[in-house]
Amino acid sequence: MMGKIVRNNKDLGEAIRLARKNKALRQVDVAQRASVRQALVSDLENGATSARLDTVIRVLAALDMDLSIVPRRKAEFNPTEY
Amino acid sequence: MMGKIVRNNKDLGEAIRLARKNKALRQVDVAQRASVRQALVSDLENGATSARLDTVIRVLAALDMDLSIVPRRKAEFNPTEY
DNA sequence: CCTGTTTATACGTAAAATCGTATAAATTAG
DNA sequence: CTAATTTATACGATTTTACGTATAAACAGG
Numbered sequence: 754m755m756g757k758i759v760r761n762n763k764d765l766g767e768a769i770r771l772a773r774k775n776k777a778l779r780q781v782d783v784a785q786r787a788s789v790r791q792a793l794v795s796d797l798e799n800g801a802t803s804a805r806l807d808t809v810i811r812v813l814a815a816l817d818m819d820l821s822i823v824p825r826r827k828a829e830f831n832p833t834e835y
Numbered sequence: 836m837m838g839k840i841v842r843n844n845k846d847l848g849e850a851i852r853l854a855r856k857n858k859a860l861r862q863v864d865v866a867q868r869a870s871v872r873q874a875l876v877s878d879l880e881n882g883a884t885s886a887r888l889d890t891v892i893r894v895l896a897a898l899d900m901d902l903s904i905v906p907r908r909k910a911e912f913n914p915t916e917y
Numbered sequence: 918c919c920t921g922t923t924t925a926t927a928c929g930t931a932a933a934a935t936c937g938t939a940t941a942a943a944t945t946a947g
Numbered sequence: 948c949t950a951a952t953t954t955a956t957a958c959g960a961t962t963t964t965a966c967g968t969a970t971a972a973a974c975a976g977g
Binding site: 755756757758759760761762765768803804805806807808809810813814817818819820821822823824825826 | 850888901905
């Protein structure tokens with residue numbers, strides 16, 4: 754638990770790709786479940802766009818995941834954040 | 836812990852308003868911190884729009900909150916309804 | 918009440934997401 | 948190595964967000 758914190762598009766993309774791989778789904782499968790295009794799933798995974806909240810929620814739902822609001826905790830050291 | 840699950844714009848709006856009240860901030864204060872308009876905070880709280888992910892993240896950050904991805908409990912794939 | 922404060926709504930404009938469709942590029946399987 | 952599959956990219960069209968600005972409406976004290 755202590756789900757992955759999402760502070761930018763890249764964080765989201767990584768989480769989506771990881772979850773999709775774990776479920777052995779193709780982008781097109783996720784896309785269909787979420788009623789979006791395969792190209793959009795690709796863009797999301799690559800952090801190439803800041804999607805709308807409803808879109809994010811639908812894609813995550815397609816991967817059996819939820820978005821949750823949590824109080825901010827001290828950030829772990831993360832060399833790639835900016 | 837186990838933050839509030841967000842499955843639609845209304846969920847987000849309620850969480851934002853609650854957090855803002857708890858911190859005794861005005862919409863305009865949150866807006867300034869997040870670099871958005873007061874009107875947008877209002878729309879967000881009222882669930883009147885599906886904001887972009889980066890916008891949501893900025894507003895939540897202004898309230899010391901984070902977005903987190905968590906596994907869906909119980910339910911298998913269950914498309915978000917319209 | 919009256920008034921200052923806060924929140925909701927309006928409107929035109931600019932920017933960005935999403936679409937449909939198609940194809941290039943990359944990866945995997947045989 | 949080749950073919951099939953999967954992922955990334957392209958482009959114009961459409962939809963929606965977000966902006967600046969202003970004002971109306973709701974709210975809270977005094």
